[in-house]
Amino acid sequence: MQPQTIHNETSLHAPPSEKRWKVWWNLLRPHTLTAAFVPVFIGTALALYETAIDWPLFLAMLIASLLIQAATNMINEYYDYKKGLDNEHSVGIGGAIVRHGVKPETVIRLAFIFFGIATLLGIYICINSTWWLAVIGTACMAAGYFYTGGPYPIAYTPFGEIVAGFFMGFVIILIAFYIQTGIITSQSMLISIPISILVGAILLANNIRDIDGDRENGRKTVAILVGRKNAILLLAAMFFVSYILIVLFIALDYAPFWALLVFLSIIKPLAAVKGFSSNKSNVTMMPAMVATAQTNTIFGFLLGIGLIIGYFI
Template sequence: MNAATRDGRKSGNPAKRAAATMQVRTSGSPTITWRNWVAGARLRTLPLAVAPVAAGAGIAHMVQAFSWPLTLLALGVAVFLQVGVNFANDYSDGIRGTDEFRVGPARLTGSGLVDPKRVLATALVFFALAAACGLVAVLLSGRWWFLALGAVAIVAAWFYTGGKRPYGYAGLGEVVVFIFFGLVATVGTTWLQTDVQTQEVWWAGAGVGLFAVAVLIANNTRDIATDRLAGKHTLSVRVGDRASRILYVVCVLLPFAVPALYGAVHPGMLLVWLVLIIVIPSCVITLWARTARELIIVLGLTSLAALAYGVLLGIAFAF
């Protein structure tokens, strides 16, 4: 064992310590493949980026202001920002040592598979791609105030788990997720394309945002025990296991107030009710799940439900 590896194993930085341990186990540098990076991107969370854009685009079509270029650019901002958040969380949780306690797939930083600086650089690249898409959208639309909104979104993405006082560790993650992956993404997609003000876009944003919150609650309910050990005081840690599960059910059922409210005006809302085919089983599993594996299944189902809800809601408003 060389001196660098010995120093790494004694390091106070959990990510460096994990990397050194991994090197000893493999008698050399661990092999990193594209699959590791794809796993780090957490593609199962991308439906949360697509759903609000689909809903917002549908409402833009409803007021006869739909634009493919602006919709695709809004989608680029949302997707790149989501991936950037995922890598930033991987980096921040890893260097704090939070991932030493977690259950589920190994993270790039916390497992020692990748140098933390490479993970951070990857996060910054995706933030830059999101900013580039946003800049092009602003140039095409002429709505310069979106630059400030985009800057705030990137800052919020970083401080979810980054910085000295991350709000995700203080039980505020659900609030910010509701705002940015619900209201801001949905309303922003519509306002990027039209000056017409509609109440529908706010209701749609709230519905999509609640699904995003539900995904976070399912994830944090699974991690209550390990988050307590890591000193991560999420909302689920604060309210407890049973209340967290009930809150999840509330968050996935409340969005159906939107098709109930607009069903008489937009007959296509009948399609939105089909999402209950996914939601009801996920509620049942959540309320009676006993293992982390069951809650991981809920995560997948909820992400799928969020995507279906956003797309079908957009179609209902558009046609």
Template sequence: MSTSAAAKPPAVAPGSARAWLLATRPATLSAALVPVAVGTACAVAASGFRAGPALAALAGALLIQIGTNFANDVFDYEQGADTAERLGPVRATQAGLLSAGQMRAGMVVAFALATLAGVYLTWVAGWPVVAIGVASVLSGIAYTGGPYPLGYHGLGDVFVLLFFGFVAVCGTVFVQMGEVPALAWWAAVPVGGLATAILVVNNVRDRHTDRKAGKRTLAVRLGRSAGVAEYVLLLAAAYATPVALVGLGLADWPALLPLASLPLALAQARVMVSGTEGPALNRCLARTAQTMLVFGLLFALGLAL
């Protein structure tokens, strides 16, 4: 794999505000926004919406996502997964835009600010928020750091499905209502599935450099074909869920609104199935994230209506 195919650092000054913005990975933040939007829509559907907890949940989710991105940036660099051979978007530590120390400090600040949102939510909704918050922060660090990094042992997909789906959606409903209705458990399936699909594209793209670094993702363990099959199944589960909700009488027909985004999903499924490799998968990853955003906002609107 030639280094010429690797992503080139943009014209960003080391240590600058733009360097920090790049390190937050703005394109990934939809994975934090969508679960809160869908969870809040579930609360609206159950006449349990509360603006304060909803906004605090959004702030906490975004900050935990940013802190996790910072942790991933520095730990992947230190473990040798992010090198000049990597085909994905620029990583701040590897590109020399921020030092490992700066990235660690940013991680601590992001998680500390998330904790402040958690303090308010604990006051509103009680001790379960503490368990949710602690588990989310520790998992964010343990994804690529610590003695047993989850992403390096093929557990990243499970982590994303659990935390970006069930924990985030159901947690958002819980802090507003004090309970989790059946609708929220169902709604978590497509949200977690699409977030995991983003990770799958990343892992398929990086499987060669990940193998060299000892990062045993499912794409490394099982190969590209298995990664593509996982991607397609995740999309299928996501788009089947609104239909199931309406069919079971758990939601009204507006819950079918996210089906309007199906052409976006099918276009990216075709890219994956076609055998596309290398930097072209960067576009597939970004468009999968866009698909999640469009699906999620339409789903939230449909559930709220």
């Protein structure tokens, strides 16, 4: 049954004036937006090795990616509400609809406005690069919508981690690199792989946390298919492979020695695996979920910094 919510466009549990901006801010799920920043940052850092950076193109790409990520979060919130999956006690959601009375129609309308602005930025990017990117950009937005929208949401299948990692890691890095350089290199493709894995890890961590509720609602995520214990082992393996790939790329001269900076983030994946292994409730697993997202953020940021240092030294 769909939860009943009073829709008055204001917070139900907070002073309406001073807290209202937080409702809209939380709707964006700001902690997830780094998953959009990191690929653009890395793709642009890689472009340094080929050309001078076009900063207006970089900003257009960054803002478009952030808007698509935020819109995807809103679509997720809208459809999870419509399907009766979210309530005011749900963990890890913006809560604008079920906690603060924002109309579902307002949320989905805002998501499409964000898509529209991203499209305008995409047109600017295409004018300054190639119109083939319009097809790729449309595919990225479609993936964001159909992740939880439509009759057969990707999030309900075992392919959520693969789709998210591919579009938010591999594709975004290559677009950010291509709009600066006009080419795609083996280096840019290889460097995108560990980031793609870590983006997928965020989704896997989310599915581990929600495994019981997802199973009750008929989802067939990887975490459900392999079981909680094996899903945690898979998460650990994804972390391990991401770090080992950096060492391999350095050995093969695809990445500078400074890329080893990523190992400064190693405490986060260790905390994530330990947190999921020792906790079983949604609330107590939240720190592990946060540590997984932070792994992608810190790993990606340090990798980008390492690439920049390697270029100048």
